[in-house]
Amino acid sequence: MFQFNESLSFDKVLYKADLHGSITWAKALRKLDILNDQELEQIVSGLQQVEKEWEEGKFVIDTKSDEDIHTANERRLGELIGAAAGKLHTGRSRNEQVGVDMRLWAGEQLADIAGALKGLLAVSAERAKDALPILMPGYTHLQRAQPVRFSHWLLSHATFLKGDLQRLEGVQERVSACPLGVGALAGNPFGIDREFMAKDLGFHSVHPNSLCAVADRDFVVEILQWASLLMAHLSRLAEDLILFSTAEFGFVQVADAYSTGSSLMPQKKNPDSLELIRGKAGRVMGQVRCFLRQWT
Numbered sequence: 001m002f003q004f005n006e007s008l009s010f011d012k013v014l015y016k017a018d019l020h021g022s023i024t025w026a027k028a029l030r031k032l033d034i035l036n037d038q039e040l041e042q043i044v045s046g047l048q049q050v051e052k053e054w055e056e057g058k059f060v061i062d063t064k065s066d067e068d069i070h071t072a073n074e075r076r077l078g079e080l081i082g083a084a085a086g087k088l089h090t091g092r093s094r095n096e097q098v099g100v101d102m103r104l105w106a107g108e109q110l111a112d113i114a115g116a117l118k119g120l121l122a123v124s125a126e127r128a129k130d131a132l133p134i135l136m137p138g139y140t141h142l143q144r145a146q147p148v149r150f151s152h153w154l155l156s157h158a159t160f161l162k163g164d165l166q167r168l169e170g171v172q173e174r175v176s177a178c179p180l181g182v183g184a185l186a187g188n189p190f191g192i193d194r195e196f197m198a199k200d201l202g203f204h205s206v207h208p209n210s211l212c213a214v215a216d217r218d219f220v221v222e223i224l225q226w227a228s229l230l231m232a233h234l235s236r237l238a239e240d241l242i243l244f245s246t247a248e249f250g251f252v253q254v255a256d257a258y259s260t261g262s263s264l265m266p267q268k269k270n271p272d273s274l275e276l277i278r279g280k281a282g283r284v285m286g287q288v289r290c291f292l293r294q295w296t
Contacts, residue, residue: 007068008061015054017104018069018097019047021180024200025092028181028192034091039084046081047073070097091192093184095214100180104201106223110172117165117230124158136251150251157240160233164226171226175219178203182210224288231281238274245271 023044030040050073053059059076066072078085128151138148178198181188187210188194198206207213244251254271262268 002064002067005067008066008072011069011098011101012054012061012072014069014101014105015059015073016051017101017108018073019051019054020201021097021100021104022073022088023047024197025180026088027200028197029087029090031193031196032190034190035084035087039087042081042084043077043088046077046085049080050076068094068098069101070094091183091188091190093214095184096179096182099182099207099213099216100178100201103175103177103179103203103219106219107172107175107202110168110175110223114165114168114172117161117168121158121161121165124154124161128154128158153240157233157237160236161230164230164233167226167229171219171222173204174222176202176204177207177213177219178205179207179213179216182207182213185211185214221288221291224284224291228281228285228288231277231284235278235281238277242271242274242278245274 026035026040026043026047029035030037035043050059053076059072061072062075065075074085074088077088131150131154134150135147136150136153137144138146138153178194178201180197180201181192181194183189194206198204207216241252241254243249245254254269254274256269258271258273260270260272262270
């Protein structure tokens with residue numbers, strides 16, 4: 001049953017978010033005088049040591065007791081600092097912990113993606129400016145239709161990506177709602193300062209309803225749906241570039257660093273980087289369906 005029930009094998013990716021949530025929780029417990037200054041210092045220092053062990057690949061998982069990332073971190077904290085670690089979980093449920101961890105982790109990933117999208121848009125604009133004099137055929141039904149500028153074609157894809165970035169900002173806002181302090185389902189009995197914890201962890205808001213907060217995975221669905229649309233747009237760009245790089249079109253060349261050769265035909269230059277983007281788009285789209293089937 002332990003092997004069937006454990007989740008550490010995949011939720012260990014949340015280690016940093018879980019530790020940061022625990023540090024904030026400890027600070028909030030100190031505000032209630034549930035912890036004293038010495039205990040707070042011990043807990044924070046211990047949690048920072050646990051984080052260092054994870055980052056350096058030195059964290060040793062106990063396969064007989066570490067059910068998930070929460071129990072693993074708290075078990076190790078107890079080994080490092082002793083009895084004071086037992087106070088950390090006062091008034092807190094793993095129901096709220098997993099919500100906090102997932103939202104913190106997802107928020108960090110979305111911020112990275114937003115940065116990458118902005119970089120792609122900047123490169124697209126710069127390349128379009130450089131290529132302004134270049135003309136190319138515009139196509140409908142894969143038939144030559146009207147002449148267009150290469151810049152106009154490139155910025156058509158950039159416009160789709162700009163829309164993705166704008167939608168992402170809305171997703172980020174909804175992800176950034178802090179559930180810490182909602183308990184197992186009906187709140188915290190000690191009157192813990194949820195506003196303080198949300199601000200300390202960098203959330204934009206406090207989740208407004210405890211029952212919803214522990215059950216809420218809508219933000220996961222929304223991220224997956226948003227990612228599916230982004231991947232559709234990237235796949236569309238990739239397919240255009242694949243076609244345009246063929247001898248039949250010959251409009252672009254894929255750099256050697258992003259191409260592969262053939263095991264049989266040395267003259268070939270395969271745009272595998274672009275083909276992999278298209279393949280991975282299908283995987284992302286499939287994950288939405290899988291999650292919805294499990295969630296409902």
